[in-house]
Amino acid sequence: MATEIRFGLIGLGLMGREFASAAARWGHLTNVDARPVLTAACDTDERAFGWFKKNVPTLEFTTTDYHALLQREEVEAVYCAVPHHLHAQFYTDIIRAGKHLLGEKPFGIDLAANRAILDEIEKNPRAFVRCSSEFPFLPGAVAIIRALWEKDFGKLVEVESGLLHSSDLNSKKPINWKRMVEYNGEYGCMGDLGIHAVHIPLRFGWFPARVNAQLSKIVRERPDGKGGFVPCKTWDNATIYGEVSQKDHRFPLTIHTKRVAPGETNTWFIRVIGTKRSMAYSTKYPKTLQVMEYEEGGPQAWQHIDLGHESAYPTITGSIFEFGFTDSILQMWAAFCDELANGRKKMKQPFYCATPEETHQSHLIFTQALESYGNRA
Template structure:
């Protein structure tokens, strides 16, 4: 099968840029796809950071410290941009104006004003495909729950909880980084860094909060500055958002949580849905297992625990008996993005990447959450 080659530039050669390169190198893991990404040009303001790509990715022919050189390169069709939040507005807008497709990291701007500027650029360039990175909903267990929501297996929704928890910042001796500073991460703190992962499925299901009451925590207030001193941590470590969802047919509470300091959790994404006809739970802590509780009036209530086979949005060479992991979910996300570039609306994706409109919704929610935390009040949402 001949495959359409999509030439990529990478802006930001840190951890996630390397994860994309790894996913591209594993493209042979996918079956029956007629497109393939090739990373041809890499950029990092700290030029030595590009050396890993030049040594490990044979398709890379150019490396630069100036992203404008990458955007001017006719050998680049699309861009993956993974930079701190304060750089999103300028870089994302320039990428979109250059006519190159964009997969950008969340939260699509350091604050609401930056996001609105990015959204205006997207509206002015409808020919450019723009998506937001969010890998976890591509896990088979999450896909199974999405199928059940579409099939209305839950009946009337009683409540929903979704979260993304890790404990990498539990150690108070960990050196401060850009995510701890408002100037680079923004006032959202953990919400901006982790929140799109949590909101992706609820927003895709149409579960829009009518209001929010936020509980935000700063747990480690000072960290080593890497120079022998200590520095103030300015951003929120953990966030719990208690929301009320109101649809045309029902209303129910929904709790969304993002935690950088959650003891016992290395990198846990989860969703729980309770309903009058059925309830379900899925967590990446047990990636092969999804739980479902069917309910009939008067009948016994019993959870059914099922091992979810390795069944993904895009077929792979892996047999169903094996375990799906993060490297698989990021590969699936990239396949969905490349599929849209290759085929537009005729793509075969059963589940698509997070949309910029969903990232914009998260900004409105997180802005309201900051207002709620400051006032101690429940804040109403205005989605118009």
Template sequence: MMREIRFGIIGCGLMGREFASAAARWLHLTDTRAKPRIVAVCDTNPALMGWYAEHLGPMQQTTDYRELLANPEVDAVYCAVPHVLHAELYPAILAAGKHLLGEKPFGMDAAQNATIMAAIAAHPNLIVRCSSEMPFYPGAQRVIDFVKSGSIGPILEVEAAFLHSSDINPQKPLNWKRMASVNGEYGCMGDLGMHVLHVPLRLGWRPETVTASLVKRVPTRPDGKGGTLPCDTWDNATITATVPHADGAFPMVLKTWRIAPGEANTWSIRVLGMNGSAYFSTKQPRQWQFMRYTAGGPQAWATEDLGYTPLFPAITGGIFEFGFTDAIQQMWAAFIDELAGGDAHGFPCASPQEASAHHAVLTAALQAGKTGQSVKVAYA
């Protein structure tokens, strides 16, 4: 019988439901060491918890996360709460002896991240990972493998982007992600920065200096009660970094945009080099593009149709298309494989160290954007 890992969920909103859906569809995967079972949920809004019991059966339901953490039936926790709560909840989860997959950015700012990192260091027996699902798309994995193979040669430029369009509507009601007191002063960078930095950091591309263009286009939003409130976070950020490399430093452009006209939810990675180039975007989820170049030869992009070829095999036929819910499940498969003693098929979820490094980049970018200067990144 397959090993079962019992989970508690703190934060029962959108992403909590995505995890519950992934857990309920675990039979979709064909080669896993263990499976998750959700045994407890917690949210300050009791109305959100009923959905879990209705679809997954009886479980602990509480509005106090301390009660969930005291439950001996809970082995691991998925925590998806506003950024301002990370520094309180993540250390508490670890102190209770629970493994953790936490939502990015692992703290509202660098100081809160340092608090979380100290708690992680104090509990080396626990596995802690940061949520970042987009690199689990097969096309993203092909780009990563292409770079690791040495096919790129000297790098000319890297661009990583995560683009939304939902905030282009100025009448969209304010939520916590538009409030610096809850989301953090990073704004869009805090919410989307781990997405664009996960692959570059995994490949060893650590920015040395950054400049940044920060855009704030919607100063107020409806409060849902007939009035308006300040919308005091950055809407868009374009970070240009200089990355040291053995073949020579190269520029890296990181885009975290919440007002990107026409983009519902687009993640992309582009790597351009002297010997080869590679590109993947979730706009074309079943394809990736690459180019191999030899001196004097043709410069021609090739497009490969990948179909359904995930990191963790599944029942879906290879002719079909991979999507967002598949990426979520693949991320969870990687985390649970580690909990069961595996190596996540060679691609673990984002590490706390990568989350800490991304905080260093965002802190420097925030300063650069506010001052108009180039800022050196100070890693912990």
């Protein structure tokens, strides 16, 4: 029988509903011996409770005060999905209360907030804490990760990764907290999208020693929803240029986080280019994995390989069928519960969720990007 992990949920928006849906689909997974059970939910807006009461039969408790949720002894772990300016206070309170945590990115509105969260984790070593990042669980990403473990890429020539949105191209789109510096933070698009782009590079030790960035504010004001306009001060687009050192070799790492990328609904991609093997994957073409294997003097030809439902954790879904966003959420949650229940060494597969240390590295990169752009000639 699977080990049940009783969860509380703080923040009942889009990602909170995705978590509840993933828990309801747990039967799709065939080899995970731990499962989440959502028993308590918190949001400041009581209207959010309706969907959860209707669709989550295990839900026993709702509240508008997250402290009341943290006092529930049966709650072992918490998924927290709240605006960035609340991360430091909420996450440290959750950890201090003795709960395990999967928190949304960026794990603090800025570097100081991130350090405060990591300091609290250090004081509470029994707390299991990870950051939400689902894109590395897509089949194309899984294939590239496995190849990086098992295959010889030769010398790395360059690595490029990114997450691109396009909805902010519509200047009539009303402002929300993600476009407001006081709630989203100075990072702008980097804070909200960045961990998705750097998760795999950081996992393989590709931390850039030097960073330069090009940042853009494209839409300067947005409707306030009340008939007027308000300033939109967050960075819309960011391209970060880094240099990674490996032994006696250096290569460029380029990270893209963009909210104004025309035609890109929600495009995550990664390209790893080496002298012996290169691989690329983009959700723009979600069934296609690109691979080039090269021997000196041989042809330089990209293969385009059709992907099916090839996931980190096996499921009941036939291998010929397509994989989607909700499947990546399910896989991420499987990794969280697997590592929490069994420890990293006994996980059913080896790729684990983004760690607090990796979020700290991401903050160092984004902070350097701000400083670099602010100090440009």
